[in-house]
Every structure is written in structure tokens, then in C-alpha cells.
Amino acid sequence: MQTLPTPGKPQLVCPAGSLRALQLALQAGADAVYLGLKDATNARNFAGLNFDAAQVREGVAQARQLGRQVLMALNTFGDARDRSPWQRAVDRAVELGADALIVADIAVLTDARRRHPQMRLHLSVQASATNYESIQFYREHYGIERAVLPRVLTLQQVQHLIRHSPVPVEVFGFGSLCVMVEGRCALSSYATGQSPNTAGVCSPPSAVRWDEAADGVRARLGGVLIDHYRPGEPRAYPTLCKGRFAVGALPHDYALEEPTSLNTLALLPQLIEAGVAAIKIEGRQRSPAYVAEVTKVWRAAIDSAWAAQSGQGRYSVQAAWDGELARWAEGQQQTLGAYDRPWR
Amino acid sequence: MELTIGPLLYWWPRAAVFDFYAQLADAPVQGIVLGEQVCSRRNEIRFEDWLALARELRAAGKDVRLATLALVMSEAELRTLRRVCEQDEFAVEAGDTAALQVLARAGRRPHTLGPHLNIYNAEALQEHARFGADRWVAPVELSLDAVGRINPAPSSIATEVWGFGRLPLAFSARCFTARHHRLQKDDCQFRCRDDADGLLLRSGEGAEFLALNGVQTQSAALQCLIAQGAALCAAGVNRLRLSPCAQGFDAVIAQFDAVFGHAADGQEALAALRRLPLPGTLVDGFARRAPGLEAA
Numbered sequence: 042m043q044t045l046p047t048p049g050k051p052q053l054v055c056p057a058g059s060l061r062a063l064q065l066a067l068q069a070g071a072d073a074v075y076l077g078l079k080d081a082t083n084a085r086n087f088a089g090l091n092f093d094a095a096q097v098r099e100g101v102a103q104a105r106q107l108g109r110q111v112l113m114a115l116n117t118f119g120d121a122r123d124r125s126p127w128q129r130a131v132d133r134a135v136e137l138g139a140d141a142l143i144v145a146d147i148a149v150l151t152d153a154r155r156r157h158p159q160m161r162l163h164l165s166v167q168a169s170a171t172n173y174e175s176i177q178f179y180r181e182h183y184g185i186e187r188a189v190l191p192r193v194l195t196l197q198q199v200q201h202l203i204r205h206s207p208v209p210v211e212v213f214g215f216g217s218l219c220v221m222v223e224g225r226c227a228l229s230s231y232a233t234g235q236s237p238n239t240a241g242v243c244s245p246p247s248a249v250r251w252d253e254a255a256d257g258v259r260a261r262l263g264g265v266l267i268d269h270y271r272p273g274e275p276r277a278y279p280t281l282c283k284g285r286f287a288v289g290a291l292p293h294d295y296a297l298e299e300p301t302s303l304n305t306l307a308l309l310p311q312l313i314e315a316g317v318a319a320i321k322i323e324g325r326q327r328s329p330a331y332v333a334e335v336t337k338v339w340r341a342a343i344d345s346a347w348a349a350q351s352g353q354g355r356y357s358v359q360a361a362w363d364g365e366l367a368r369w370a371e372g373q374q375q376t377l378g379a380y381d382r383p384w385r
Numbered sequence: 386m387e388l389t390i391g392p393l394l395y396w397w398p399r400a401a402v403f404d405f406y407a408q409l410a411d412a413p414v415q416g417i418v419l420g421e422q423v424c425s426r427r428n429e430i431r432f433e434d435w436l437a438l439a440r441e442l443r444a445a446g447k448d449v450r451l452a453t454l455a456l457v458m459s460e461a462e463l464r465t466l467r468r469v470c471e472q473d474e475f476a477v478e479a480g481d482t483a484a485l486q487v488l489a490r491a492g493r494r495p496h497t498l499g500p501h502l503n504i505y506n507a508e509a510l511q512e513h514a515r516f517g518a519d520r521w522v523a524p525v526e527l528s529l530d531a532v533g534r535i536n537p538a539p540s541s542i543a544t545e546v547w548g549f550g551r552l553p554l555a556f557s558a559r560c561f562t563a564r565h566h567r568l569q570k571d572d573c574q575f576r577c578r579d580d581a582d583g584l585l586l587r588s589g590e591g592a593e594f595l596a597l598n599g600v601q602t603q604s605a606a607l608q609c610l611i612a613q614g615a616a617l618c619a620a621g622v623n624r625l626r627l628s629p630c631a632q633g634f635d636a637v638i639a640q641f642d643a644v645f646g647h648a649a650d651g652q653e654a655l656a657a658l659r660r661l662p663l664p665g666t667l668v669d670g671f672a673r674r675a676p677g678l679e680a681a
Contacts, residue, residue, distance in 0.1 A: 118505035121531040148508035169503070172457045174466075174483035181486075182512075193558035198458055221555040221602070222456060224503055227526040228554050228595075231604055231677035234670070236526050239505055259589070263676055266589035282555075286594065287587040288565050296586050296597065297561055379558040385571050 048313050050347045051320050054112065054211065055336045058090045058325035063100045063111075065333035070340030073110035075143060076100065077241075077325070082130045083114040084167055085325040086241030097137045105138075113139040114325075116165035117241045118146040128152055135160055143189065144168075145224055150183040163211070164188040167224035167238070173205040180207040187211055187318060191223045192303060193379045200315040209318030214305050215335060216323020217371050218378050220282045220298040228281045232263035244280045260284070269293070277371065302370035303378045306338075306358045309346040331369050338362045386617070386645040388638070389416035389545060391628040392452040392478075394553065394598060396427045396578045405629065406438050410445035412635070413642040416624065417442050418478050420452035420469065422499075424560070424599045425462045426573065432468050439475050455480035455501045456556045456600060478522070485516060495519030500547065500626075501556070507535050514542055521545065522626060525552045528674035529613065533620035543623050548610045549637055550628025551583065551596055551603040551665065552677060561597040573599075581631035582664040593665060594678075609658060609667040609681050611644055612651035616672065633661040655681060 055071035057063035066074050077083025079091040092100065097113070104111045113134045119127040127146070131153045134142050142160055144150050145167035153160050164170055164179050166189040179185045189211045194202065203210050221228065226243075230236035233248035244262055252259040257271045260279035267284035270276050277283060277300035286296045303323070305312065312320070320343065322335055342362060349356035367375065390409060393402065409417060419435050419442075421427055439449045453466045463483065470477055470487040478497035479485050488496055494517030503524060504510050510521060520543040523532045529546070536544045562584055563573035577584075583596030583603055593605035610617060610625065617625070627634075627641060640658055643649035659667060670679030 118503055119508070121506045121527075121534040124506050124508065145503070146505065146509060147512050148506050151508060151512055167503075168482075170482065172463060172481075172483050174463060174486040175457075175481065178482050178486040178489075193456070194458055195558075201460060220559065221557050225456070225501060226555040227524075227552070227677070228602065230526045231552065231554050231671075234674070234676040238503060238524075238526070263678075265592065265594055265678075269589050285589065287589070287591065288584060288597065291565070293589070294565075296565060297557075297602070298559075385569060 048316050048350060049318065051313060051317050051343060053336070053339055053343055054319050054321045056216075056322055056325040056327070056332060057100065058085065058327070059329060060092070060096045060100055062325075062329040062332040064103060065329050066336050067104060067107055067109055069333050069336035071109065071336050073112055073140070073319070074100070074104065075112040075114050075321075075325075077114040078130055078133065080126055080130075081120070081240050082117055082127050084116050084165075084237060084241045085114075086117075087246070087326055090326060094133060094137060097133070097139070101138045110140040111138075112141045112143055112163065114143045114165065115149055116143050116145045116167045118238050119148050120239060124148065131157065131160075141186070147183070150179070150185070154183050161186055165224075166191050166213075169222050169224040171222065173202050173207070176202075176206050176208060189321060192219055193222050195385060196308060196311055196315070196380050199312070199317070203316045210316075211319035211321050212305075212312060212317050213303055213323055214309075214320035214339060215366060216302060218298065218301060218303040218376060226282075229262075232265050232281060234263070244278070249279055283371075300371045301376045304366055304370065304375040305377060305380065306342055306362060306366070308377065308380060309342055310349065310356050313346055313350050327369070334365055335369055338365050386622070387415040387624045388413070388548075388641055388645065389418060389624050389626050390414050391550065391626045392418045392420055392422045393629050394423055394551075394601065394603070395581055395583060395629075395631070396424075396429070396575065396599075397581060397631070398578070399429050402430055403438070406442060408635065410442055410447070412638050413646060414447070414627070414638060416448040416450070418450045418452050418497075422452045422455050422480050423601045424577070425454060425459070425465065426570075427575070427577075427599075432465065436472065436474070443475075450476045450478045450497055452478040452499065453480040453484040455499065455553075456558075457481045457483045458558065489516060497522060497545075500525055500553065504535065505531070507537075510535050510542065518542055520624070523547070525554070525608070526671050526677060529616045529620040529622070529672045530674065532622065536621060538621035540621065544621055545624035545626050546610065546617070546620075546622050546672075547608050548625030548627055549641065550607055550626075550630060551605070552608050552671070553601055553603055554595070554677075555602040557600050557602070560599050561602065562599050565597060596665075604665070604668070604677060606665045606668040606678060607663060608669060608671065608677070609655065610669055610672055611641060611658065612655040612681065613669060613672055614644065614651050630664050633663050636661050637663070
């Protein structure tokens with residue numbers, strides 16, 4: 042049995058869907074930001090989101106000035122018809138000075154390793170590496186230097202994985218919860234024909250329809266009725282896995298998951314103790330205000346938990362932090378996800 | 386075109402499983418993939434049982450491979466995976482990258498790349514060829530034109546596609562069958578046993594949409610490529626996977642054999658399948674680069 046790595050202070054990795062969000066994340070204390078280009082090469086390919094080359098250059102310059110990092114998400118799978126956008130994106134990341142590439146496709150890993158051996162590679166959550174043997178595979182063949190874990194493991198499983206992992210591990214701390222293993226979900230593709238894995242979109246806005254009627258609002262995705270909100274009932278974005286369906290005798294049930302956000306503030310000391318190298322905040326599709334406020338809370342929490350770990354003071358989740366995060370949580374609800382007992 | 390029976394994705398009673406495979410020994414199919422791919426709690430049929438079944442089916446002339454779990458999260462699951470990958474009697478279908486790593490360490494090749502490994506372009510498949518893969522089951526959401534581009538014939542890697550059955554669309558750490566019954570996963574009471582073809586999930590308008598199968602979410606409809614013979618050939622596909630269902634499966638095999646073994650008409654066979662009491666409607670959208678739920 043290998044021993045746990047000596048806990049270090051985890052890096053706070055924050056989402057940047059725009060230059061404004063990047064600036065606010067840096068101001069609020071992010072150690073690193075992650076971003077993607079305006080195309081299908083990254084897993085948050087939505088209109089009005091993401092970066093062109095000039096914006097990446099500007100973002101990298103601002104991060105450098107503050108001694109922070111920019112990670113570039115290149116985490117969809119290259120199209121069989123034309124893989125050149127993924128190849129160009131690898132080159133772009135190098136030219137523009139990104140500190141690391143976050144990659145899922147072994148074709149992209151191969152390409153980056155061969156043509157830019159100095160480029161630092163992180164294994165994207167989209168690669169679905171849920172155990173240390175998988176991580177070892179990517180380490181041996183492509184030299185990845187960090188792995189981002191899918192949101193499916195219990196705390197004990199995370200601890201065990203880190204003990205055996207050949208590279209440092211990044212976990213999600215807060216944000217919209219993927220109920221399914223990332224990179225292993227074709228639900229949206231089944232209903233809309235657009236795949237998160239290749240087009241970088243889940244439940245894309247172009248496939249969403251809101252039908253208003255006297256008895257409320259019906260939300261459809263690719264024609265399938267995903268939810269029906271009664272008059273006055275708060276609406277959520279119709280992500281397929283968080284819709285209400287009929288199963289057995291239950292006519293209108295959140296059969297897969299409720300609209301809720303992952304929030305692991307309460308587990309921060311255990312995550313640090315386990316040796317987690319970085320905590321990731323989800324939400325490149327969210328507003329700059331979300332990024333600023335969530336980053337502030339997590340900066341304070343990590344600093345406080347780290348101080349406690351080093352023998353200074355005691356860590357406890359501040360009511361103000363919880364209150365702030367609750368404002369930004371999906372459906373104003375929060376969960377510990379796979380970390381939590383009801384899932385097991 | 387060879388026919389492969391994919392791993393049984395549901396938890397059927399032990400006797401039903403043995404009956405099912407006993408009948409397959411005489412069925413007009415060339416390949417059979419055995420083993421538990423969905424949930425490690427389903428342990429009624431143990432590794433030794435699968436191995437014994439594999440030997441019997443091989444003796445009956447079948448090309449038998451052993452599948453590993455698709456979602457591997459615990460050390461116990463890794464131990465099971467190692468047993469499958471380290472045995473040297475049967476080739477393995479890798480459900481997860483962990484299997485590739487363990488197979489390589491054990492010096493075991495060749496192997497099948499299961500449908501849950503994300504291979505979306507030719508370069509990725511060539512990488513896997515380097516690691517010893519000799520068969521590839523395309524991700525279910527891929528169109529046939531993409532499949533043809535990823536593995537153009539002639540190739541050292543055989544291409545298999547999801548020819549028939551509910552589509553495995555997603556995996557989660559959470560067991561949705563247990564959740565439906567308001568049970569915890571650790572105390573699931575094996576309720577997925579009650580649903581021989583998964584637990585049907587309907588849209589708010591009553592349309593059959595998905596099927597819950599423990600930690601796996603499937604389509605309610607059955608993908609059926611029986612009428613896609615020309616497109617399959619054009620894509621260089623040389624194996625079709627038929628995924629077991631509890632009702633009408635022998636008739637499904639007979640129709641596929643008629644079309645792909647004896648040149649029967651695909652459209653007529655599709656019409657015949659539509660008349661059977663199957664657990665869902667027939668779709669083929671993914672094959673045509675359309676939403677997967679579009680009717681065949």
C-alpha cells in the first residue's frame with residue numbers, strides 16, 4: 042500500500058467563458074483559470090461563449106502578470122471527417138502561451154506529445170478516468186501530468202485513487218452536477234443529434250423549446266417533453282438528466298437527478314488531507330458575476346482550510362459562504378453528489 | 386457479416402441466464418461476449434461461472450470473448466477486472482481504459498475495444514491498434530459514415546456496430562433503479578432483477594423514452610440496423626452486435642441471420658421485426674447522423 046502524498050495547498054481552478062470572467066476570477070483569487078476556443082474543440086461550445094486568439098493572448102498576459110496560470114480545454118473528441126480544428130487548437134495553445142492543455146482524446150494527446158513535447162498535458166474529466174489504472178495508461182503513453190476526476194467517486198474512492206495515482210489529481214468542488222460519468226453520456230445526442238463528446242454541447246439551446254399554456258410551461262428537448270412547470274413554479278434549464286419523467290407509478294419524478302449543484306465546501310479538509318492537487322469550479326457557461334462570487338468564496342475556504350491543516354485555527358463552513366453559493370446553485374439546491382450517502 | 390451476441394446487460398435469474406446461453410450454443414451467430422458489464426453488485430454469476438460458460442460455448446464453435454465492467458471505481462472492481470484480463474484462455478473486450486492498462490501489463494493481446502471507449506477518429510483507432518486491438522465496437526452514437534472513415538477497409542481491426550438492442554447511453558455512480566425504489570445503492574435489494582429489459586421511463590406525454598438499468602441508462606427504443614445492409618458494407622462493418630432482450634430475441638437472431646447470412650430482404654425483415662412483441666420500437670437515427678431516437 043502506497044502512502045498518501047503529503048498534502049499541499051490545492052490550486053483553485055476557475056472557469057472563464059469570457060475575458061471578463063477570466064479577469065474577475067483572477068481578481069477574486071483563482072490560481073488558474075481554464076478556457077476554450079470558440080469552436081467544437083471544447084466541451085462548452087455555446088454561442089457567445091469562449092475565446093478567440095487575441096482574447097487568449099490577453100488572458101494569458103493578465104494571468105502571467107499575477108503569477109497565475111491559464112489552462113486550455115481541448116477536451117472534445119476529434120471529428121472523423123476533419124480533425125484539423127483539434128490540431129490547430131493544439132498549435133494555438135502553444136503559440137498563445139497556455140500553461141497546460143486539458144485533453145480527452147488519445148488522438149489529440151498523441152498529436153500534442155509528438156509535435157509539442159514540452160506542452161504540459163492534463164487528462165480531462167471527459168476521458169472518464171475513474172480509477173488509477175486508467176490514469177496510469179494515460180501517464181505511460183502520453184505523459185499526462187494531472188488527471189481531472191469524473192464526479193462519480195466517493196471520498197474513500199478518491200483517497201484510494203490518489204494513493205495509487207501516478208500523477209496529481211484535480212476534483213470538482215462546485216458547480217452544475219453531471220449525474221452521468223463525463224465522456225460516457227449520449228443522452229443529449231440521442232434526443233438532439235448533437236453530442237457532448239464531439240460537438241461539445243449538452244442539451245443545446247437550439248434544441249430547446251418552451252411551450253407556454255394556461256396550465257404552465259412545457260420544456261422540450263429535441264421534441265421530447267422534458268418537464269412541465271405549473272404556473273408560478275420556478276423553471277430550470279431543460280438539461281435532459283434533470284427533467285421530470287414518468288417511471289412506474291410515479292408520473293412526474295426527477296428520475297435521474299434534480300436540478301442541483303455540487304458543493305463540497307464541507308469536505309474541503311478531507312480533500313486536502315487526501316492530497317487533492319486542485320479544486321475545480323464548474324461553470325464556463327455561467328455569468329462573470331457567478332465566477333467572481335464563487336471564486337471569492339472558494340479562495341477564502343481553501344485559505345482557511347489550509348491554515349487549519351497547518352495548525353492555525355479551525356476550519357468550518359461559514360454561513361456567509363453557503364449563503365453566497367446557494368444563490369448561484371442550480372435550482373437553489375446543493376448536493377454532495379457521489380460523495381454523499383444516498384448515492385451509495 | 387458476422388453476428389455477435391453482446392454481453393447480457395440486465396440481471397436475469399441465474400437459471401434464465403444459463404438457459405439463454407444454452408440456446409445460443411445452437412443459434413446462427415458467430416460471436417458471443419460474456420460477463421457483467423454494468424454493475425459489480427450483480428454477483429450471482431461469478432467469474433468461474435462465466436469461464437465455464439465460455440468454455441462450453443467455445444466447444445460449440447463460438448468465438449467467445451469476456452467483457453470487463455464499463456465503469457470501474459473501486460479496488461474490488463479492479464480485482465475482478467484483473468482476473469478477467471489476466472486469464473489467458475479467452476480474448477477480452479475492454480469496457481474501460483483500465484482494462485487496456487492491465488491487458489498490456491499482462492502481455493495479453495489481441496483484444497476488443499468495447500463501445501464505451503471513446504474512439505471518434507482514425508488516429509485514435511490507430512493508436513489502439515498499436516496497443517494490440519483487433520476488434521472495435523464503435524461508440525453507439527457514431528454515424529455509419531463516421532465509422533467508415535475511422536476504420537476504412539482493408540484494416541487489421543474488425544469493425545463491429547450496435548446492430549440491435551436498447552442503446553447503452555450513459556453510466557452513473559448512482560443506481561437509478563435503486564433511486565426509483567427509494568433505496569440506497571448499497572442496499573438496493575437487487576431490484577433491477579424485477580425488470581428483465583430495464584425499467585421504462587416515459588416523457589411527460591407518455592412516450593417511451595429511456596430505460597433505467599441500474600447505473601446504466603438506456604434508450605427505450607431498440608436500435609435496429611437490419612435494413613442498413615448497403616450502408617454497413619460501405620462503412621466496412623464486418624460484425625453486428627445483437628444486444629440481448631428478454632422477449633423475442635430468438636426471432637431477432639433468425640431475422641438477422643436471414644438477411645446477413647442468407648441474403649433475405651432487409652426491409653421485409655424490418656417489417657417482420659416490427660410485428661414482434663419486442664420491448665420497444667425500432668430506431669436507427671444514430672446510424673444516419675440523426676438523433677438516435679429517430680425511427681428506422
